[in-house]
Amino acid sequence: MPELAYVNGLVTPVDEARVSIEDRGFQFSDGIYEVVRTHNGGFIDLERHLARLERSATMLDLALPMPLPELERVSREFYAQSALPEAIFYLQVTRGAAPRRHTAPPGLTPTLVMTVRAITQPPPERYTAITVPNNRWKLCACKSIGLLPAVLAKHAALRAGADEAVFVEDGLVLEGASDNFFAVKDGVVYTPDTDGRILAGVTRERVLEQLAERGARVEVGPLPLELARSADEAFITSSVLTVVPIVALDGRPVGDGRPGPVTGRAREDYWDFIRRTTA
């Protein structure tokens, strides 16, 4: 079965899918998206992802193409057609296609694009990261398709021989270019709050719930770069990566430079959850 795309109801192989050059996603990055992992033929936290999609839409005053329950049904039906048990499901909504003008005409039909791509490799065992100044806009709680700062940050990481870039502002670590950041020091797990400067990651939320279930000491709030630099462990979370240890930051080892036990347990707990929820 080929990797499939869905564009406003039309399902095709991915390389045959088309949208208009007048689409406001293409012209203005005027859209939002979600990325959902699947395992064993089932979605991981689809409801939470769609709830966030709705919050992103509200932030941009963007109409969703259909009510959320229907969007969930359409997503599930489309994914079922792919017959790919381990996949990355991508969903994007833009404000629609119209002659290029900043103001969108009223009543525009939103463009709904979905794809299903196979996952061919397990998540990485470890990552290295660099820090970069946070040069993003102020609506980082919105999962906008306008990702140029994240793209440039990833390019900078690649040039530095690292795997990921982490945004830093006012001496505080915010989040990775496409993931949330955690540090562990003296048995306490630290992660920044969802104060609008980061995306409220669905994986972050699950990991925090699991840490609470284990009775871990967790501090959600400002995470100084100095604390991250002197941490015993650090890790990132995302739907694509799940939980991945950060073993070096800006060329210096984090802790002893190896994945630590708290991170290992968080990753195992998250994968247990993945297996349970899709059994």
Ligand SMILES: Cc1ncc(COP(=O)(O)O)c(C=O)c1O
């Ligand atoms: C900036 C940013 N932060 C965090 C995340 C992680 O979010 P989630 O766990 O919902 O995949 C992403 C995912 O794409 C992201 O782009």
